[in-house]
Amino acid sequence: MEKRNIVAALNHALFLEMARDERVVVLGEDVGRDGGVFRVTDGLQQKFGPERVIDTPLAESGIIGTAFGLAVAGLRPVVEIQFSGFLPPAFDELISHVGRIRWRSRGRFTCPVVIRMPSGGGIRAPEHHSESPEALLAHIPGIKVVMPSTPYDAKGLLLSAIRDPDPVVMLEPTRCYRAIVEEVPDDDYTEPIGKARVFRQGEQVTIISWGAMVHEALSAAEQLKTEGVSAEVIDLRSFVPFDRETVLESVEKTGRAVIVHEAVRTGGFGAEVSAQINEHALTALEAPVMRVTGFDTVMPLFRSEHFYLPNASRIRNAVQEVLRS
């Protein structure tokens, strides 16, 4: 089996699906000739031509708004937004149309579009290149929101997303794009949207996380093991739908939970996870559910980025704290 990083796995998925389904078109800024600024769409235009791999004008709302029309007409547009920090100009299209057309038209029209983009920090990028908008997206009805953290899941979730009858936003952890490499099968497989992955089994505490933070959580769990603490690590993978069962099952077993995300703390998706645990597993809780998160500030310029981003050490501290109660 070939070893692939996330970029290669996504690229591979796009090759497969464009060959399999001629309704699939890829559009975005620099996705064609340049192959995408992270090369996720590399080689696609050469193979499938400029009518299916389309360099668009620089206008996110226009890209998503026209992709909406393409999808309603029965195509399967896969949109690349260059960074999640450049999605806000298109928020109105997402909120007012992409997530609504099935509802508004009672199913007469649907919008099976995939909108994928790098997300999160830790790459010493310029301002606005390190945002984590998952909580904003998860609050918009009618849109599924997923985030793989490994090459295997990246491919499997992207194939599911393209085949999904509804709009799917896929956030890709920029920091892991090339950093995580693993064996990824060549064949066509999908990972279900809406299922979390128990990444590591453990008994005493559940660490729930997504994107690049999963790897910090794993490394915290590794350290904790040397200290005799057995931590379970869950990669949420999907915000909408939210896999409550997997989370609750684990928390009911461990009695303790730490949620980790890079995004701004207030109103982050961690709050939803915590609220759900509270609603459905309160009696199992032996300690407060802690959140290890970014702060209620903008992501600092790269010199101070490490202050902002949660890391294994902060996760470990939180675990130790919940173990103390």
Add this chain to the structure above:
Amino acid sequence: MEKRNIVAALNHALFLEMARDERVVVLGEDVGRDGGVFRVTDGLQQKFGPERVIDTPLAESGIIGTAFGLAVAGLRPVVEIQFSGFLPPAFDELISHVGRIRWRSRGRFTCPVVIRMPSGGGIRAPEHHSESPEALLAHIPGIKVVMPSTPYDAKGLLLSAIRDPDPVVMLEPTRCYRAIVEEVPDDDYTEPIGKARVFRQGEQVTIISWGAMVHEALSAAEQLKTEGVSAEVIDLRSFVPFDRETVLESVEKTGRAVIVHEAVRTGGFGAEVSAQINEHALTALEAPVMRVTGFDTVMPLFRSEHFYLPNASRIRNAVQEVLRS
């Protein structure tokens, strides 16, 4: 003292502040000659002239983007967005600029703008006229977000917002605009931004709510009283800053909490409130924190609006449920 509804109280606050501070300018769609579609700016243009009460082109991003420039230049723009459902075209300005300029420039530039708009449902309005975006806004760093539920607070919070050195978004419960009438002093007073209001004292359960839902919570509390249940009702009034103290103090006393909001459930601000209670008052909890909310759907057309909106009866059921555990 004059009795005023929320519209009149807001109008009154604008008259006062425009007279007091000549840096204040009002801008938006139909705010001038028409006095605003809800008449909140009625009479202002006649009094202060078209240079200070400005009808703009129909472009929300343009309104907020130019207001940003006005504010950086030292003016105090008060923007009206016609309905909160029409704010999304301006989300990028809020996220990328309004909430960031103090941070980006290390305080060299600031953006003391107020962005006010009707929000929430229950008025049999057309599509997109009944949205509740508070959770989206509260997750944006650098922006304060408030929501009064009474005429008194509307005036006091608006005056605070205009005088605040930072950007403030004020959501106004459309449904209460004319429905709630109370005595509102003529003089200049402010209500602090970031303080919740304990609307009704109680012992057995805390109902935390905001906007139009406060009045549903109060009516549920009234009903519950007849059934021998003593419910405390908190009007959060502010999402950012969040008044944790008031919430915790109450929950520590009652041991039970029900959070009520109209917005979409997943990722609603109720999740943040629940998470905070969990983090800081877990041991005081005698029952899971329940959320009574809108659903993960768009707000239905008005024929089905009552299905979507929480009401006193649903709140009462939730209270009874938490009292059972």
Add this chain to the structure above:
Amino acid sequence: MTSRFLERCDPLKGEMVQILDPQGVCDEAARPGLSDEELRKLYRQMVLSRLIDRKGFSLQRQGRIGTYAQFEGQEAAQIGSAYALRKDDWMVPSYRDGAAMLVHGYPLAKFFMYLMGNEEGNRMPDDVRCLPFAIVVGSQPMHAVGLAWAAKMRRESSVAITYFGDGATSQGDVHEAMNFASVFQVPCVFICENNQFAISMPRCRQSATRTLAQRAIGYGMPGVVVDGNDLLAVYAVTREAAERARAGGGPAMIEAVTYRLGAHTTSDDPTRYREDAEVAEWRKKDPIERFRRFLEARGLWTREWEEALRQEGSAQVEAALEAAEKLPPAEPDEIFRYTFQEPTPQLRAQSQTLREALRSERGK
């Protein structure tokens, strides 16, 4: 196909296409090739639309429907342009475009359902290629561009037409839509119904230019001003733009100059911001009356026929209204059914919550 209007009528010179003058006198050289039957059909459609629109207003006043946005005065702009389309063309309208949509196959009963707050009204019949009313001003032209683009990609010959107001031209999304359309040369026709107002804001508040059509110059597409109260002119220009697009000629923008004779919606009070005299001036330019005079001059109109049309129209309206009103009340489950093809576990749980809440409410 030689261009008759699109490349000839220069918005920068303030030129405007007009075929029927305000008295209904026809410029025969420019008259589009419509049969007498078609002309009468178009007149019937205008009369019916006016009846529907007036009915909408009075139903709102009676509390039988929600907010209503009248299109009175804009019938020629909507019906003339919609009639220039083929059945397989896409229509992407705004909230005020009921008259256009009805021409394109939107059933009248559905219109009433929508106005009654019933989502069924937004479910287009399977053979009608028309998106639901767009409410977020300016957001819909991009959708038309996408639909037109899809047709181009698939080498289909359908085009898309989109309607938006003078106010909408200020929105960034309209800019992006027109620019995409031109860059990708998609078969899309942009109809700006310049009815002089965006709620209370007069046309001059939206743009400092003489015309809105001149925006097109900035995108490298033809832009033309047409007398929006002249059904024949609107039809002819739209037809030319649609056929040009169909033939691969790319997009075009049409500014139909007209006037909103009624209020913005039933919630609006236009006396706050405009003079009765201005309205009276425009009333004289009523598009239906202009077309009627033209027909009368050609011997295609009689008082008896008018009477029959109105009766027939009223019957149609009443029948549609009845059909819409007799639908059963909303079922709570409906609101969970259309968020996704498969409801998420969250939606299933929420639907359960609502059912229980309603049961307990009924129990009381």
Add this chain to the structure above:
Amino acid sequence: MTSRFLERCDPLKGEMVQILDPQGVCDEAARPGLSDEELRKLYRQMVLSRLIDRKGFSLQRQGRIGTYAQFEGQEAAQIGSAYALRKDDWMVPSYRDGAAMLVHGYPLAKFFMYLMGNEEGNRMPDDVRCLPFAIVVGSQPMHAVGLAWAAKMRRESSVAITYFGDGATSQGDVHEAMNFASVFQVPCVFICENNQFAISMPRCRQSATRTLAQRAIGYGMPGVVVDGNDLLAVYAVTREAAERARAGGGPAMIEAVTYRLGAHTTSDDPTRYREDAEVAEWRKKDPIERFRRFLEARGLWTREWEEALRQEGSAQVEAALEAAEKLPPAEPDEIFRYTFQEPTPQLRAQSQTLREALRSERGK
């Protein structure tokens, strides 16, 4: 003031203002009234900017700064236009406009700080009216409109100038900015630096028009194409636009046609999407060399002076770099200090969390 360029040079006819031809030969009739001293000052600024830009590139390669967006090739467009401003005018730049900002008073050491990921680099000195680099493409022109509008409201005579790229013209926000500017007749000058690329996307992908300046027609403001590699032309046209705006004449748009000789940023590989031959063609049109020839012909340039300039420039660059590099490392508390004037309780708690986390990390 009589118009020399703005109303005379028609973008629809493909006209372009040029004062120095590519060989540096000057159209004397059109030459702006700049003293020899000023001309030499401008040349010095161009040479210095080129040194800074090259330094930025190599610092990034050495890992001493983050991503860097070179402006090589665009010096005339930036310096010529910035020099046309008064100190009290507002500048609203994009990420690639360092050369313009330095002219307007942005300290070089701050530029390096910014590139080192230090927010201090974005804190403008109190007397410099320039917003920080805008990264979100197309979002900044609206800010310039607001700043210009404020000046107009206060009857101040300052204007605002904003810079954006050819790619940015596709954004809805740029449309809204230009439209607002024109509707309210604010003193704002829009400079579109058309450097032929938006990362990999060629200029033709942004708009199907011959020029970008013709967008202005759709807003009712003058739009003019200027040779962006001709410092004198850029200066003259910007000066005219700024003074016209200052005098109450309203906004204008200038398209400066130039070329990005370097990569989009240090993360970009332009060989993937453009031919070396094209770059070589444009290299021949280097704006600095063109201006040099002009000076030389006027006896204002010598090899010795050039040598001195470079040495002096390098010394300036090194001094600024040193100042930036010797700043103390970031303090964790800094990230909480500038969200609001008064930190919220949440921010105070979070700052406490971070302090504890760092203490425990250090403790290990």
